[in-house]
Amino acid sequence: MSEHKGVWVYCETDESRLKRVALELVTKARTFADKLGEEVVAVLIGNDIERHAEGLIYQGADKVLVVDDEVFTNYTTDAYSKALANLIEERKPSILFLGATTNGRDLAPRVAAKLKLGLTADCTGLELNDKKQLVQIRPAFSGKVMVELVSPETRPQMTTVRPNVFKPAKPDNSRTGDIEQVKTLISQDDIRTEILERVKEVVEGMISVDEAEVVVCSGRGIKEPENLKLPEELAKLLDAAVGGSRPIVDLGWLPPTQQVGQSGRTILPNLYFALGISGAIQHLAGCSSADTFVAINKDPDAPIFENADFGIVGDIFEIVPAVIEEIKKIQAER
Numbered sequence: 001m002s003e004h005k006g007v008w009v010y011c012e013t014d015e016s017r018l019k020r021v022a023l024e025l026v027t028k029a030r031t032f033a034d035k036l037g038e039e040v041v042a043v044l045i046g047n048d049i050e051r052h053a054e055g056l057i058y059q060g061a062d063k064v065l066v067v068d069d070e071v072f073t074n075y076t077t078d079a080y081s082k083a084l085a086n087l088i089e090e091r092k093p094s095i096l097f098l099g100a101t102t103n104g105r106d107l108a109p110r111v112a113a114k115l116k117l118g119l120t121a122d123c124t125g126l127e128l129n130d131k132k133q134l135v136q137i138r139p140a141f142s143g144k145v146m147v148e149l150v151s152p153e154t155r156p157q158m159t160t161v162r163p164n165v166f167k168p169a170k171p172d173n174s175r176t177g178d179i180e181q182v183k184t185l186i187s188q189d190d191i192r193t194e195i196l197e198r199v200k201e202v203v204e205g206m207i208s209v210d211e212a213e214v215v216v217c218s219g220r221g222i223k224e225p226e227n228l229k230l231p232e233e234l235a236k237l238l239d240a241a242v243g244g245s246r247p248i249v250d251l252g253w254l255p256p257t258q259q260v261g262q263s264g265r266t267i268l269p270n271l272y273f274a275l276g277i278s279g280a281i282q283h284l285a286g287c288s289s290a291d292t293f294v295a296i297n298k299d300p301d302a303p304i305f306e307n308a309d310f311g312i313v314g315d316i317f318e319i320v321p322a323v324i325e326e327i328k329k330i331q332a333e334r
């Protein structure tokens with residue numbers, strides 16, 4: 001175990017674009033590496049991806065391992081899991097983070113199984129304990145409890161982390177580090193699947209809640225699908241995404257891509273409006289880290305207020321139009 005050193009982050013790209021979760025995880029890895037006295041190593045696997053390496057160093061990596069080959073043009077479980085498992089076997093990191101994205105959730109268990117490692121999936125928190133072990137925190141039993149897991153017997157300690165749990169630090173362009181090209185012995189013959197077509201989920205005319213800086217989210221208090229015009233109007237003024245609690249999405253009033261919460265999206269906006277949402281733990285699991293949290297609910301005892309920076313007790317059908325008017329006035333003055 002003592003041979004294992006380095007906090008690694010698998011930095012996922014999609015069609016050659018670096019996923020934001022990579023920056024979030026490199027930022028977190030930096031804080032742990034400083035406490036452990038180890039290096040942060042970012043791992044890039046793909047085709048034509050070396051251009052992301054410098055940005056990862058500015059973000060906090062000491063070293064970037066670049067596995068760049070045509071064989072990695074599309075994500076395939078076979079090629080990526082072999083490449084990552086080979087690197088881990090050769091270089092023995094102590095910690096490995098992956099984003100809990102669709103591909104990250106596919107890749108991590110394959111690598112863990114190949115190397116007989118423990119793996120905690122879908123973490124929403126990470127800490128180091130007194131023994132310098134990685135404490136991996138995630139909801140369990142339908143979100144009723146948060147569990148803390150450690151991997152005392154295997155290295156690297158491996159975990160997938162939900163996007164938008166950690167905030168990426170501001171990049172420091174004066175940082176320097178090593179960029180190493182790693183040769184791979186993987187060929188097309190190692191890949192048992194073939195990508196025939198890629199179908200992208202696009203919701204026409206909707207800003208995705210994942211990436212929006214402002215999210216206006218409605219709950220059952222909105223009562224009728226026609227009433228969603230109100231949060232939509234507020235969202236339009238603020239260039240915000242329109243989200244919903246699970247009941248709203250289950251009713252088909254908003255698409256599943258806009259559901260906020262444990263079984264929906266985890267989001268990290270600057271500003272979050274919760275309109276007529278009670279504040280169940282499963283909802284808050286997806287939005288409680290918002291920088292500024294505004295809750296409007298007619299029930300003064302609604303649990304949502306415990307998480308709110310600004311709480312307004314009142315009817316959303318009276319308060320939201322007043323908020324809209326006020327914003328229009330301010331925007332007109334500007």
Ligand SMILES: Cc1cc2nc3c(=O)[nH]c(=O)nc-3n(C[C@H](O)[C@H](O)[C@H](O)COP(=O)(O)OP(=O)(O)OC[C@H]3O[C@@H](n4cnc5c(N)ncnc54)[C@H](O)[C@@H]3O)c2cc1C
Pocket residue numbers: 142143218219220221222244245246247248259260261262263264265275276277278279280281282283286296297298299302314315316317
């Ligand atoms: C395994 C599991 C996963 C789940 N995942 C998710 C998830 O991802 N996301 C999620 O949201 N939920 C999730 N849930 C469901 C969650 O437990 C709650 O049931 C849900 O969040 C409640 O939605 P709500 O707040 O919109 O509705 P309610 O709990 O019914 O609350 C409606 C609120 O609106 C207020 N209200 C009513 N009328 C008005 C008005 N005119 N003005 C102001 N306020 C008004 C009421 O006071 C009330 O507080 C999950 C549950 C389970 C078991």
